[in-house]
Amino acid sequence: MGETQPGKWPVIREAGFDGLLVSFGERLGEPANRAALAFRVAVEAARIGGVSETSTSLVSVYLRFDPLNHDHPAMRAELEALLSERDWYAACLPEGRRLWRIPTVYGGDQLAQTARAAGMSADEAVKQLSATQVRVQTIGFMPGMPYLGELPEAWDIPRQTELTAEVPKGGLCVAIRQLVLFPVATPTGWRQIGQTDFELFRPESAEPFVLRAGDEAVFEAVDELGAAATCEEIT
Amino acid sequence: MTRALKVIRAGPQMSVQDMGRAGYLAFGLSRGGAADRLALWEGAALLGQSEGCAALEMAGMGGTFEATEDMRIALTGAPMAAAIDGAPVAWNASHLLARGAQLSIGAARAGSYGYLHVGGGFDTPVLLGARAAHLVARIGGVVHEGEALPVGEDAGTRTGLTLPEDGRFKGGKVRLVPSVQTGLFSPEERARFAQTVFTRDAKGNRMGARFIPEGAGFASAAGLSVLSEVIVPGDVQITGDGTPFVLLSECQTTGGYPRIGAVIPADLPRVAQAAPGAALTFEFVTLEAAREIEWKEAERRAALGKTAEPLLRDPRDIANLGSYQLVSGVTDGAA
Numbered sequence: 001m002g003e004t005q006p007g008k009w010p011v012i013r014e015a016g017f018d019g020l021l022v023s024f025g026e027r028l029g030e031p032a033n034r035a036a037l038a039f040r041v042a043v044e045a046a047r048i049g050g051v052s053e054t055s056t057s058l059v060s061v062y063l064r065f066d067p068l069n070h071d072h073p074a075m076r077a078e079l080e081a082l083l084s085e086r087d088w089y090a091a092c093l094p095e096g097r098r099l100w101r102i103p104t105v106y107g108g109d110q111l112a113q114t115a116r117a118a119g120m121s122a123d124e125a126v127k128q129l130s131a132t133q134v135r136v137q138t139i140g141f142m143p144g145m146p147y148l149g150e151l152p153e154a155w156d157i158p159r160q161t162e163l164t165a166e167v168p169k170g171g172l173c174v175a176i177r178q179l180v181l182f183p184v185a186t187p188t189g190w191r192q193i194g195q196t197d198f199e200l201f202r203p204e205s206a207e208p209f210v211l212r213a214g215d216e217a218v219f220e221a222v223d224e225l226g227a228a229a230t231c232e233e234i235t
Numbered sequence: 236m237t238r239a240l241k242v243i244r245a246g247p248q249m250s251v252q253d254m255g256r257a258g259y260l261a262f263g264l265s266r267g268g269a270a271d272r273l274a275l276w277e278g279a280a281l282l283g284q285s286e287g288c289a290a291l292e293m294a295g296m297g298g299t300f301e302a303t304e305d306m307r308i309a310l311t312g313a314p315m316a317a318a319i320d321g322a323p324v325a326w327n328a329s330h331l332l333a334r335g336a337q338l339s340i341g342a343a344r345a346g347s348y349g350y351l352h353v354g355g356g357f358d359t360p361v362l363l364g365a366r367a368a369h370l371v372a373r374i375g376g377v378v379h380e381g382e383a384l385p386v387g388e389d390a391g392t393r394t395g396l397t398l399p400e401d402g403r404f405k406g407g408k409v410r411l412v413p414s415v416q417t418g419l420f421s422p423e424e425r426a427r428f429a430q431t432v433f434t435r436d437a438k439g440n441r442m443g444a445r446f447i448p449e450g451a452g453f454a455s456a457a458g459l460s461v462l463s464e465v466i467v468p469g470d471v472q473i474t475g476d477g478t479p480f481v482l483l484s485e486c487q488t489t490g491g492y493p494r495i496g497a498v499i500p501a502d503l504p505r506v507a508q509a510a511p512g513a514a515l516t517f518e519f520v521t522l523e524a525a526r527e528i529e530w531k532e533a534e535r536r537a538a539l540g541k542t543a544e545p546l547l548r549d550p551r552d553i554a555n556l557g558s559y560q561l562v563s564g565v566t567d568g569a570a
Contacts, residue, residue, distance in 0.1 A: 013415050014412070014413070014414065014415075014522060015414055015415050015465065015467070015497070016412060016414050016467060016469055016470060016497030017412055017469070017497060017499050017500060017522070017525050017526075017529065018500070019465075019467060021415050021464075021465065023415075026462075027462065028462055040261075052257060053257055053258055053260050053261075054260075054261065055260040055261035055465060055488070056261065057462075057463065057464050057465045057489055058462055058463060058464075059462070060464065060465070062260070062465040064257075064260075064467070067526060067529075068526070068529060068530060068533060071526075072522060138463075138489070139261065139262055139263045140263045140463070140465070140487075140488045140489035141263055141463070141487040141488055141489045141490070142263050142264075142371070142372065142487055142488070143259075143262060143263045143264040143372045144262060144263055145263045147463060147489075158458070159475070159491060160475070161475040161476065162475060162476070163474075163475070176462075176491075178463075183263075184371070184372065184373055186371075189475060189491070189492075201263075201372065201373075203362065203363070203372075203373070203374055208262075208363070209262040209263070209264075
């Protein structure tokens, strides 16, 4: 409660020619993540003229607008007014959150090396990762793709310098105390430590994007894929 | 049979594109749409229709097509060799493609993406608000040999127009504005970036294009542990090996590599069209300067139709010049 960030946060910065970014912190933190999720809801509700699209990242809200007809100072002023309305760091998590249990086969070429970087054996890594309940902090990068966290400190390891040519669809990867799960095969700098068959993006479905920011997940270790993920409401 | 364009032979990376689907950024889906959006405006100007009409984007190589009915076409973007029933036709121009006639389009002579527009636009299914194939997200896909692309009703009749040639197909200078992470790069590193000549790498697709610096790569104070943050087309990421990667229409929506700046929208077609080997330089401009440039570009785009001129044939190609009506409806303007 009232857990604000020290100093200059939140800040509003220009993001390219037609974007503004409202950041609630420099590093990922629980209050800053909640602040971002809540502030985006408020920006959408305020229906500010000229705003064409909004989204959240881990600790920030992005908005794209029409800078030819609505200049930057005016848009900034609108956002500053909204920011001053309340303590966004004290905001609640979104409603209707769910807990997903996603069967995962841990392993692959990069597991041992990644575990070593985290200072543990592969077995210890699997044990720890499969027992940690993580939260969807944001959806991004690819359709329906979650960034999940926060993992124990040992997992504060950087992404790789070289890109892995292709992590398969459903690949579970780790870096900087976060997990990511890929909706389609992709090259990446994240380190793959497991594989799932979870469908994150279902374009033909009424709900094409399955996970929502605020949802929780556990990547439970299994010997082989096939069983469906389960989902329950969190009260 | 419905009005359609039959694909007799398809280049490897042809897809139906429009202005893309905005509004799904929060769900991790980038806008997508034509890699070179200006080409859609040019096609619209040549055919006198909306820039929202879907066109066929051809990466590097065209294909062979046949019309099921008489239809108007326009060719824009990267110039490619084109012929109708073997007779060469001008690029950057509109033509009549008669029923049964074969249109063949070859390799790009410069640039990367050529566009084939049809009067009425392609009438393929709308998914999540757009017809654009999003290849990375697996929405729609590439166009294959044997497909028949449905074509919408065409309200226009005029063909034989051309637009002044554009210089965006050979690299050159692109302007960028500072962005959220520009400050992670030292002033010296930014200055060196602006003085460096880059060569477009062979690696690249609709997600983005990689540029290889002459000299050493670039590094930021943050290294490789930057928090993932929103990214949009135009952002210039410095990847792990120090080379810049400029994000294009099908880019991911968040990224963890630091960004040195953001290419302004007016110059993004030049980046998309730079073919492997093309030389590119970057110039930082202020937000105010960018606003001025974008105003002018928006006005220029809106007035493109007025710059379209009747296509003049080379008299040497015409056996009996006198029997040709060079410009149909030329007296309309006086009425």
